[in-house]
Amino acid sequence: MPSPRRPRAAGAPPPSPPDDRADPGKALQRARAVALRFLAAAARTEQQIRARLAKAELGAHADAVVAWLRDLRYLDDEAYARARARALTAPGRLGPRAAERRLQVAGVPAAAARAAVAAALSEDGGEAARCRALAERRARGTPLGELDDRARARLVRFLLGRGFSGAAVARTLGGFEDRDLEGE
Secondary structure (H helix, E strand, C coil): CCCCCCCCCCCCCCCCCCCCCCCHHHHHHHHHHHHHHHHHHCCCCHHHHHHHHHHCCCHHHHHHHHHHHHHCCCCCHHHHHHHHHHHHCCCCCCCHHHHHHHHHHCCCCHHHHHHHHHHHHHHCCHHHHHHHHHHHHHHCCCCHHHCCHHHHHHHHHHHHHCCCCHHHHHHHHCCCCCHHHHCC
16 A cells, blocks of 8 residues: 655745756656646647747757657647637637637747638638628627617727738628718
8 A cells, every 4th residue: 555645844845856867768758748748638739849848847858759749640730720720710719810820829830820720711601701700799689780880890890809801891891981081
């Protein structure tokens, strides 16, 4: 029967991590274990794995661990980008610009992020359909054509802030008129 753990005394420092400098093989094993625990929670990008290993002071083993994870097919930035783009651009979520930014922050290259978002948008009617779905949900049952100027302006700001293009917002809410220029 294992002995019970003794509680740490109040004010005592937390136990220090094991010193792996004496045995580099143990450090690599620990780096792999850290990476696998991190991947167990959710899919990650190569950049996220490297950052997590650096945080655990195991950055020296990042190249070996990333190569090992790729060989096991546990790490695939393109598959991550496709799946995450579908989730981010689901109806009622984000527009393409905001989704691309989030993918880039996660470590996906700009071109791959753009391609993943474009593929996700092409599945369900495109950006305009998703913009309309979010606008209708946000309008809470009021037909979009019956919104007053103030509510319409608020909705425009909301949709642009969510990453939809001006063209998609204009198609959703109708054309905009600049009344100040009509008299000139």
